[in-house]
Structures are given as structure tokens and as C-alpha cells.
Amino acid sequence: MITVPLHAIAHARTGDKGNRLNVAVIAHHPDVWDVLVEQVTEERVAALLAHRRPSAVRRYLLPNLYALNLVIDDVLEGGVNAALNLDGHGKTLSFLVLTLPVTVAEDVLATVRTTLDARAHRP
Amino acid sequence: MAPPLLIGNGAGFSGDRLDAAEPVARTLIARGGKAAMTFETLAERTLALGVLARETDPDAGYEPALAPLLRPVLGLCLDAGIPIIGNFGAANPRGAAAAIVRLAAELGLAPPRIVVLEGDDVRDVLDDPRIAWEGGARPARPIIAANAYLGAFPIAEALRAGAEIVVTGRIADPALALGPLIAHFGWGEHDLDALAAGTLAGHLLECGAQVTGGYFGDPGVKDVPAPEAIGFPIAEVTADGTITVTKADTPGGLVDRRSVTEQILYEVHDPAAYLTPDVTLDITGVTVAETARDTVVLRGTRGQARPPTLKATISTEGGYLGEGEISYAGPNALARARLAASTLRARVANLPVRLRIDLLGLQAVFDSDDGARGGPLGPDGEVRVRLAALADDRATAEAAAREVLSLYCCGPAGGGGVRTSVTRRVATTSALIPRDLVHPRVAMVSP
Numbered sequence: 001m002i003t004v005p006l007h008a009i010a011h012a013r014t015g016d017k018g019n020r021l022n023v024a025v026i027a028h029h030p031d032v033w034d035v036l037v038e039q040v041t042e043e044r045v046a047a048l049l050a051h052r053r054p055s056a057v058r059r060y061l062l063p064n065l066y067a068l069n070l071v072i073d074d075v076l077e078g079g080v081n082a083a084l085n086l087d088g089h090g091k092t093l094s095f096l097v098l099t100l101p102v103t104v105a106e107d108v109l110a111t112v113r114t115t116l117d118a119r120a121h122r123p
Numbered sequence: 124m125a126p127p128l129l130i131g132n133g134a135g136f137s138g139d140r141l142d143a144a145e146p147v148a149r150t151l152i153a154r155g156g157k158a159a160m161t162f163e164t165l166a167e168r169t170l171a172l173g174v175l176a177r178e179t180d181p182d183a184g185y186e187p188a189l190a191p192l193l194r195p196v197l198g199l200c201l202d203a204g205i206p207i208i209g210n211f212g213a214a215n216p217r218g219a220a221a222a223i224v225r226l227a228a229e230l231g232l233a234p235p236r237i238v239v240l241e242g243d244d245v246r247d248v249l250d251d252p253r254i255a256w257e258g259g260a261r262p263a264r265p266i267i268a269a270n271a272y273l274g275a276f277p278i279a280e281a282l283r284a285g286a287e288i289v290v291t292g293r294i295a296d297p298a299l300a301l302g303p304l305i306a307h308f309g310w311g312e313h314d315l316d317a318l319a320a321g322t323l324a325g326h327l328l329e330c331g332a333q334v335t336g337g338y339f340g341d342p343g344v345k346d347v348p349a350p351e352a353i354g355f356p357i358a359e360v361t362a363d364g365t366i367t368v369t370k371a372d373t374p375g376g377l378v379d380r381r382s383v384t385e386q387i388l389y390e391v392h393d394p395a396a397y398l399t400p401d402v403t404l405d406i407t408g409v410t411v412a413e414t415a416r417d418t419v420v421l422r423g424t425r426g427q428a429r430p431p432t433l434k435a436t437i438s439t440e441g442g443y444l445g446e447g448e449i450s451y452a453g454p455n456a457l458a459r460a461r462l463a464a465s466t467l468r469a470r471v472a473n474l475p476v477r478l479r480i481d482l483l484g485l486q487a488v489f490d491s492d493d494g495a496r497g498g499p500l501g502p503d504g505e506v507r508v509r510l511a512a513l514a515d516d517r518a519t520a521e522a523a524a525r526e527v528l529s530l531y532c533c534g535p536a537g538g539g540g541v542r543t544s545v546t547r548r549v550a551t552t553s554a555l556i557p558r559d560l561v562h563p564r565v566a567m568v569s570p
Contacts, residue, residue, distance in 0.1 A: 015390030024388030071392045081550045084479035084511040120346045
């Protein structure tokens, strides 16, 4: 087993509404779906964003899409129209979530890497 | 059974690329068949900015870039019978309609048939005790704008009445696409799965390039061909609610499982209950399949009954934001930047503001325009100090920002590149409004 940033096995996108942030985390390969379910938990995401004091983290699973949706309340320090942060939308926070360390079997990681490389060299 | 409808999107926000729409229109025409084109230019606070603009110019208040957005496609769409639906009316749909009439004249086109959709402004009914306010109470600060998100059926009504262009203010973003689908297929209020599919199609289209490789590139992980020329999205929707996402024929962008999945969940909370004025969308059963290059097919959308209330966005005065930035570079730059930050904190301590100070950046002022120098990082790299101070009045915000400017002569050694600004802020909140308080109405305003 090897520990890597979540960025090695998943991609993500944030959206904001008011002071609520959502981060969709999507597996790069079906073989890492279980890793997302087991390791990208509400508790770990809340801890990762503790400095922004989330009032709640709710996780929704979408196995059809190999995706999970994290809904994180009150981390935008007022939201885009009240925050002092340069990124008041919290748009960059998807990549903070992608720093979460996850532990993956080495052969599974190799499978993900092969998939990404195949995508990277489209004819 | 009615043939499919193609829907292209030419803008995903106010500020989007002005050359994106024309390839969409040309691709729709080349593919043939029935088509419609949408423009989404209205973020949460954009409408309030339109209200403020109208205070100084009664003819303003609609999308400022309306003419450059539509100029490349207006003649193409009118000639081809492709209706245009946009929320570029913002705070002044009739003003936008007048601007389109002027644009058509400038281009030598006959006056198009334009319908405006109004009734989203709910400022007059905010005293109703049944309104459920976010946070439990009506905001204390003066209200600038209050607009309910209208649904898709009035758009369909406008199209059935022969509209070539439908101009709206606040509307649920997916309704821009759902409206022409309702008009095309004759869906009713109880065709919930169909309305849900149309809503998902609209949701995928509403942010423009975000489904075709925009807001997506991550070198070595998610590479996007020609990101300077991304083709904006086109969705084909069939009578049974199958959605096929493709893109305009340009060298750039992509449509694949990843780009589509990211956009499915964009700004979604509970994926089993995405609330819109027309239907409650359930995407938990949706399947995504890549069937050809830059072609993704979605099936399995389900709909439940629409919610009993309409959401409204309420914009209030939000004070004034003063900002200032200054750079330090070279030996001991980080320490000098921290000294500047602590100096600013002490100088601003007596002002009634909410304060934040950032240390930004890895490289900027040392580098050439073409970035030839690159890094170094760490304590001897390059740091930009940013102050942000939110105040109730402009003078206080200016006083805070001025403290960054005065660091030129009073601050640490070698500070440079000061920029300061003061911005009037608009705060937003939301409320749930009973439907009987909201009266959408359509009016043919041209010719």
C-alpha cells in the first residue's frame, strides 16, 4: 500500500451558493471508488477545513458516477459577496480537498496512472 | 414522436468569451434540424449591480456586454429560425429588448419578434409573513434587489407565441433550455421525468464551457486540447429524455465522462433533490456513457413534484471593501512582507473594519513579461502583501487602503507595485416565497 494525495486518484470541482460550498470528488477509475467511500469521509473533510470552521459536512454517494458530493456549510466566511478572501467563491478549495492523503494499493494506483496517460494522449 | 431538439449555449456567465457563441450557432446550422440557443449571464449579485446601474441611467441595468455577445449570432439565428433565450435582461429586460432592436437595425436586419419575461421582481411583497428568510429574518440593511427564480413555462409560452428572442431577468438557469424543450415537445407540468431531463440538460449547458473542458484543465492529469478555443456546449434532447452532450466545432475543448460528471454535480447539494421552479430533479440514477469522441449520453434522470415555494435572491447594501497590495522581493523578502503586514495591522487597528492580510505569491515583480525567470521560492522569493478591509462607509475603506499606499515612504525597505481600490459591495441572502405572491408575465415588445 502507498499513501498519496487524493489528487492522484480523483478529480474535483467546487460550486458555491451563499455560504455553502459543494465539492464533487470523482474517481479517475472505478477501481478506486472504494477508496473514496472508505477514506474521503465527512470527518476527514471537516478536519481538513477546520481552519474555516465548517458548521456541517454532509456526504452524498453517487456510485453510478463513481462520485461523491461533499456539502460543506459556512466555510466561505460569508460567501462571495461578504468574504475578504481573494477567492470568495471558494473555487480553489477543490484542490485543498485533493490534498487529502489516501492509502491505495500500488497496482490500483498503476491502473489509474495508465488510464490518465491514455486520456492525455488523445489521437 | 417529435424529432430531437438541439440546444446550444453561447455564454455561461457575465464576462464569458465574446467569440464563443458564433461557432455554436454555425454548428447548430450545419447539423440541421430544430435548434435553440441560450445565454446565461446572471450570477447571484449581477442583478443587483444592474439595479444600481439603473439608478444613474434609467436605460441601463441589462447585461453590459449584450451587443458584443449577440452581434456575431443575431443574423445567423434569425435567418435559420433558431430562437435565442437569455437572462441578459437582468434588471431591465425591456431595455435589453430595445438594445437588440437597435443592434438588428445596425446589422440591417428586420426587427426581430422579442418577448420579455417579467414578474421576477418581488420587492413589493417582502412584508408577507409567509416568506421564509435564510437565517430566520429579513436582512437589516437596505434592500437593493429581490428577485424570484422564475420557471420555464413562460418561456415556452413566449416561443409558442412566435418569439424569436426571449429576454428574461431572474430565472432558474436550467429553465433557459427547459423552456424551448417544453415548447418543442409539448411537455406538461406533470411530465416530471421529462421536465427533469430537460432541467439536467439545462444545468449541463448553463455554465458554457464548464462542461466542454473549461474550468477543467490540470496538466498531466486532465489535459484539454486548445484551451484558447474551447467549443461551447450543444445538447441534443429526445422526447424520451435522453441527453447527448457535444460541443461546437472548434479546435478546442473536450466532452468526456469526467467533464460531464464534474458539471452534473456543480452547485448541487442533495443529488436526489435538486430544487427548481418546475421540478425536483433526482440525478442519483443517471448514467453517463462516452459513445463517440466528444459525445456523452446521459439517461436515467428522474423527476419529483416541484417545491411549493419559489426561491428568491435578496441583495442588500454590503458596505465598502478597501483593498491594497504591495510587493517585496529578493533577500529577506518574506520577513519584510511580514513586517509590512504587522505595521498595517497596527495602523488599521483603530478603524471600524473587518480586516484580513494575505501574503500572496511566488513570483511576480522580479520576472519578465514572458515569465522567463521563474521561481525562487521561500524566504528570499517574492511576496505580495494584500490588505482587505470591509467597512460600512467608503471613507473608512479608503482610509484602510491608504495605509498600504503610505508604506511606500513609511514601510519596510524595497516595497513596490502598490495598487489600491475601494469597491461598493452588495450582500446577498435568499428567501422562499409562496407562489401566489409571484406573477410571471410575458409581453411581445417588438416589432
